[in-house]
Amino acid sequence: xxxxxxxxxxxxxxxxxxxxxxxxxxxxxxxxxxxxxxxxxxxxxxxxxxxxxxxxxxxxxxxxxxxxxxxxxxxxxxxxxxxxxxxxxxxxxxxxxxxxxxxxxxxxxxxxxxxxxxxxxxxxxxxxxxxxxxxxxxxxxxxxxxxxxxxxxxxxxxxxxxxxxxxxxxxxxxxxxxxxxxxxxxxxxxxxxxxxxxxxxxxxxxxxxxxxxxxxxxxxxxxxxxxxxxxxxxxxxxxxxxxxxxxxxxxxxxxxxxxxxxxxxxxxxxxxxxxxxxxxxxxxxxx
Amino acid sequence: xxxxxxxxxxxxxxxxxxxxxxxxxxxxxxxxxxxxxxxxxxxxxxxxxxxxxxxxxxxxxxxxxxxxxxxxxxxxxxxxxxxxxxxxxxxxxxxxxxxxxxxxxxxxxxxxxxxxxxxxxxxxxxxxxxxxxxxxxxxxxxxxxxxxxxxxxxxxxxxxxxxxxxxxxxxxxxxxxxxxxxxxxxxxxxxxxxxxxxxxxxxxxxxxxxxxxxxxxxxxxxxxxxxxxxxxxxxxxxxxxxxxxxxxxxxxxxxxxxxxxxxxxxxxxxxxxxxxxxxxxxxxxxxxxxxxxxxxxxxxxxxxxxxxxxxxxxxxxxxxxxxxxxxxxxxxxxxxxxxxxxxx
Numbered sequence: 001x002x003x004x005x006x007x008x009x010x011x012x013x014x015x016x017x018x019x020x021x022x023x024x025x026x027x028x029x030x031x032x033x034x035x036x037x038x039x040x041x042x043x044x045x046x047x048x049x050x051x052x053x054x055x056x057x058x059x060x061x062x063x064x065x066x067x068x069x070x071x072x073x074x075x076x077x078x079x080x081x082x083x084x085x086x087x088x089x090x091x092x093x094x095x096x097x098x099x100x101x102x103x104x105x106x107x108x109x110x111x112x113x114x115x116x117x118x119x120x121x122x123x124x125x126x127x128x129x130x131x132x133x134x135x136x137x138x139x140x141x142x143x144x145x146x147x148x149x150x151x152x153x154x155x156x157x158x159x160x161x162x163x164x165x166x167x168x169x170x171x172x173x174x175x176x177x178x179x180x181x182x183x184x185x186x187x188x189x190x191x192x193x194x195x196x197x198x199x200x201x202x203x204x205x206x207x208x209x210x211x212x213x214x215x216x217x218x219x220x221x222x223x224x225x226x227x228x229x230x231x232x233x234x235x236x237x238x239x240x241x242x243x244x245x246x247x248x249x250x251x252x253x254x255x256x257x258x259x260x261x262x263x264x265x266x267x268x269x270x271x272x273x274x275x276x277x278x279x280x281x282x283x284x285x286x287x
Numbered sequence: 288x289x290x291x292x293x294x295x296x297x298x299x300x301x302x303x304x305x306x307x308x309x310x311x312x313x314x315x316x317x318x319x320x321x322x323x324x325x326x327x328x329x330x331x332x333x334x335x336x337x338x339x340x341x342x343x344x345x346x347x348x349x350x351x352x353x354x355x356x357x358x359x360x361x362x363x364x365x366x367x368x369x370x371x372x373x374x375x376x377x378x379x380x381x382x383x384x385x386x387x388x389x390x391x392x393x394x395x396x397x398x399x400x401x402x403x404x405x406x407x408x409x410x411x412x413x414x415x416x417x418x419x420x421x422x423x424x425x426x427x428x429x430x431x432x433x434x435x436x437x438x439x440x441x442x443x444x445x446x447x448x449x450x451x452x453x454x455x456x457x458x459x460x461x462x463x464x465x466x467x468x469x470x471x472x473x474x475x476x477x478x479x480x481x482x483x484x485x486x487x488x489x490x491x492x493x494x495x496x497x498x499x500x501x502x503x504x505x506x507x508x509x510x511x512x513x514x515x516x517x518x519x520x521x522x523x524x525x526x527x528x529x530x531x532x533x534x535x536x537x538x539x540x541x542x543x544x545x546x547x548x549x550x551x552x553x554x555x556x557x558x559x560x561x562x563x564x565x566x567x568x569x570x571x572x573x574x575x576x577x578x579x580x581x582x583x584x585x586x587x588x589x590x591x592x593x594x595x596x597x598x599x600x601x602x603x604x605x606x607x608x609x610x611x612x613x614x615x616x617x618x619x620x621x622x623x624x625x626x627x628x629x630x631x
Contacts, residue, residue: 064622066629073629132503155489237489241628252343254621255350 039261057262067246067263071270074243077157077232078225081164085221086214088165089172093213094206096173097180098188112173120167124234127163128154131235155237163231168224172217179213180206215282223271227264243267307334308553313351314363316341317494317518319414319570320561329560335553343493344451352377356547360554366401366539367609369410378543380407385555388562391582401611402541410541411558412579416513417606418454419535424525426507434462434533437508443486447500447509450490452624453612454536455480458510461533461607468610473623480627494518501526512538514576517592521574528592534605539579 005013038044039058043051061067096108115123130136132154141151153159183206191201207214229244236242243263250260275282314320321339330336340359342348345368352362352372364372372378383389389397389411396402396412403409420437422430426445437446448455457467459476470476488505491497494515500506501524511519516528542558544551560566567575567583577593578584587594612620 064626066622066626069629133505134503238484238487239631240489241625241631246625246629249625252350253346255346255353 035261036265038258039265041258044255044257057258058266060259061262061266067243067266070241070243070246071267074226074228075270075274077160077164077228077242078222081161081168081225082218082222084161084165085169085172086218089169089217090176090210090214093173093176093180097177097183098185112170115166116170121230123167124163124231127159127166128234131159131162154235155239157236157239159235160232160240163235164225164228167231168221171220172214175213175217175220176210177213179210179216183209219275219282223275226271227267307336308360308550309336309338310360310550310553310557311338311340311358312361312363312557313340313342313348313359315343315494318363318514319575320361320363322570322573325560325566325570329557332560333553333556335556337557349375349377352545356545357549358547359545360548360550361557362543362545363413364410364541364543365609366399366410366412366541367611369402369541369543370404370611372543373404373409376546378409379546379548379551380409381411381544381558382551382555383408383411385552386411386559386562388559388564388580388582391564391580392562393579393581396539396579399539401539410543411562413540413542413558413561414514414576415537415539415579416576417530417535417537418458418510418512419528419530420508421501421511421516421519421526421528422508423501423504423506424527425504427527430527430529431508432532434531436531437462438483438486442507444488445505445507446483446486447488447491447497447506448483449510450492450628452621453617454510455624456620457536457609459483461536464533467536467607473619477623477627480624481630484627484631498522498524512576514574516574517571517576518574520592521572530602530605532605534607537606537608539608540576541579 040053040055041051042054042056045051092112096105096112100108128135131151133152135154137153138151153162187205187209188201191205196204227244227247229242229248232240232242233245233248234240247260247263247267250256250263312320316339320337326337340351342351345365348362348364349368349372352359353375362372362378364378369378389408392412396415399412401410402412420431420434422436426442427436436442448458456470456473456476459480460467460470463472463475463479465471465476489500491500491509494512497506497509497511497515498519501509501519511526511528513528516526519526520528542561544554544558548554562578562580562583564578564580564583564586567578567580568586571578571587571591571593575593584594
């Protein structure tokens, strides 16, 4: 196929692509531009008070240590959850892709995807029932174990991490599974016949070849967790204040949309910088 | 013939629609305006159907009024916010002549400067109450005398306050012996609240939250509203409402009519219904805040929680009523509260 397109091909291409681009414009570009605009406004445009364009919102974000402390806290939370998701998700995907065949694989897959079918709020409240003092988990363990036990997991950072890992683990399993599935079994057989130990196969063959899936999963999990607010608020209690909950407060509790928008774009910038710094590693992994 | 019949039906339908409005009420959930039996009786008496919508914070209420003009006909506003809503032209002056029960409202409340501007009434005093503390009677056989009990290490991890900057700061002012409407030593409030943080189990957000945590035995003592306490006690929760030596924060809730409402007459009828003694006496059985209508309080049985609260002048002397708050102070309190939460 040559580089230049005929007029007919071009028209067909435009017809095929226009719905996607139209959707992107309407659903993502327009609202995001409106928010970017709000982040530079001194008051909420459209209200009765006069407003002008200003950098004050961004100045406020960087002037107060509160937001930077919370941003750091959110980044640490996102890294922790991402690492746990990878550590738990990759072995699951490996077993699913390479060891299990037929009906049982389908059944296990269903179990992985099942959480996606329920509302995330319902999932979090279920965790609250499980984790709280005298809750399902404590009663269950008490029934099995001979000694007295008091977990008190609810309203701790641990509870937030458990809730987030549960919500985001399927992404890592699915992306890793797809990447592992693409690896030819003959490669593994060949390695084994040359005397490679299982650990060597994992380290030199499986992880490098499925890196694209692992990285895609990590990005899919890391980015939304930095801005997560629902899980920390419900499961975190006193320690559940994060960058995302402060943004939510600005929008729904104190009606400071400009500051909320500025906080959101600072978050977006930070995430882009992190992804940019990781880009060389990501490219190497994906290649 | 056929045509005229259709026209007549249409006319009758239009007339019916004009007389029977659907009014939309904006309020906290489970707070008086959404009681099933009352709304049925109101619809039977006036033909107006009532639809409730809810907010979770005063700021959210103002946001909803600003962003949905025409969507609401009656809005419940804490009197400390009425001036702000009025200044933003969100609410209209109310024709009190259309509200017969208005004459029976306790004069102090009816003439409250937070609700009346230039002789015009912008909010009909509905209920009032206290923000103080409530204790789990299982953990406290005798009610505590002082707020200090929340800082008592014996109750560590079993204390809660609401996640609300203003309430938290004013509560800190009470605990440090200051005037909640004129806080002189904000650093003392900050230190006092900072030392409360490790005591907390979690923050509570709504009455429903509070009831669930209390019922699950998560809290020994938590800040609470008197009206909600009356309701929780009526539901059988083992709690006691306490006004400690340091006093309590008083609030006044009023019903207002949004400027953008197109059914102001029906709205006034509903407000009259809400302050009616007959409705209040029944509401009180389910746990209600204290009515601003003196006749309604008189009509209560002597054992009622609300009559006891009102009849205790000693207690009332310790109450500090919330005044309107300037935007600067609100901002300062919010920053203080956010910084305290972020440090956890």
